[in-house]
Amino acid sequence: MFNNQTIDKFSQLDTPFYYYDMGVLNQTLQACRDASVKHGFHVHYAMKANFNPRVLDMIQSFGFGADCVSGNEVKAAIEHGFDKGKVVFAGVGKSDREINLALDADIFCFNVESVQELEIINELAAAKGKKANVAIRINPNVDAHTHHFITTGLDENKFGINIWQLPDVATMLRKCASLQFLGIHFHIGSQITDLEVYKSLCTRINEMQDWFEDHGFTVKVLNTGGGLGVDYYSPDTNIADFENYFQVFKQFLNVKPGQEVHFELGRALVAQSASLISRVLYVKNGKKKNFLVLDAGMTELIRPMLYQAYHQIENISRENQESRVKNQDEAATHHSPLTTHHLKYDIVGPICESTDCFQKDVDMPESFRGDLIAVRTAGAYGEVMASGYNLRDRVGSIYSE
Ligand code: LLP
Secondary structure: OOOHHHHHHHHOOOOOEEEEOHHHHHHHHHHHHHHHHOOOOEEEEEHHHOOOHHHHHHHHHOOOEEEEOOHHHHHHHHHOOOOHHHEEEOOOOOOHHHHHHHHHOOOOEEEEOOHHHHHHHHHHHHHOOOOEEEEEEEEOOOOOOOOHHHEOOOOOOOOOEEHHHHHHHHHHHHHOOOEEEEEEEOOOEOOEOOOHHHHHHHHHHHHHHHHHHHOOOOOOEEEOOOOEOOOOOOOOOOOOOHHHHHHHHHHHOOOOOOOEEEEEEOHHHHHHHEEEEEEEEEEEEOOOOEEEEEOOOOOOOOHHHHHOOOOOEEEOOOOOHHHHOOOHHHHHHOOOOOOOOEEEEEEEOOOOOOOOEEEEEEEEEOOOOOOEEEEOOOOOOOHHHOOOHHHOOOOEEEEOO
16 A cells, blocks of 8 residues: 555654545545445445544545534534535434534434433424424344444443333324434444344344334334444455445345435445554563554554454555665665564553553564554544543644645
């Protein structure tokens, strides 16, 4: 992915930073749009995955909607030109202020996560003389077979309304004159690579829409949520399998005439477009362990520390060194000897936490202070989850064009 020109550009910059390959982003969005449009499916981008302004602008330009989980995300979506008729607002804890903001913005729909929330949205909409569109987020109790920290659709998860509570939902909907019931919403988890899981979800969606229809409600929207995973092990080759993903829903979802099918993809659209670029600050060779201490850590990318997530890590100064270092003079000016010797390193950050480790025992060319390290497939839940812990500078970003 990184050619010599790009690496030379990186070597002139302060690290750490996120590098966005806008070509990869463009290609991914194109693939998703092509695969969804042919079935008439609607995709709302789950903005929580990445709300970098350049990324949002490009996604918006493809005509996708926006799936938001805070008032500020709703605001940002509208500021970045997303059609308000394609903005949905989900989340278990919407505050009154956020609900009011979304009502004022006339968004498409609230994905409602509790019976009490229905009551509150109804009151706030009534106070404004408006009618709020709502979809009921149902917790389908379907196992997503993903890391338990990013599973959302099981009975023990806080998300959505459990199936046994649906009679209360129906009663509340009938009572609330300022709500317009639009449909049903699901989201079972993230980084799902086993498409079989989505077949089980389709079965549950079919049952649930029948339940609502049997109770006198017209289901106009079937929102299946997001969760499609990416291949963290092949950062340069595989974009997400949109074709087969949408095909599962085409085949197994019982879509009735006039119904719309909505998706909320986050990771699959953005993960592969970015890498976190950092430098080796120190090399510590120990008896039991060698450490590469980077200038980036859990404050810039927390996924490995929070979910034991794998990200491919590359020493981009070394891995194509033979083609780069034409003579020993250049090596000398880089203070970096030529080497093809490999060692095992724990790749750690500078933060005062033992968990601040990207990966243990990584096989890498022998590495030196100043080498550039790329942590790949970092475009989703990377920059957005950065923090200022240890009073760190906020990480910046650069773009391929
Ligand atoms: N819709 C809802 C209601 C969600 O909660 C989420 C993600 C999505 C859509 C988008 O899911 P995606 O297509 O990106 O999988 N920080 C974690 C992932 C948390 C996902 C939260 N919800 C990680 O870094 O793996």
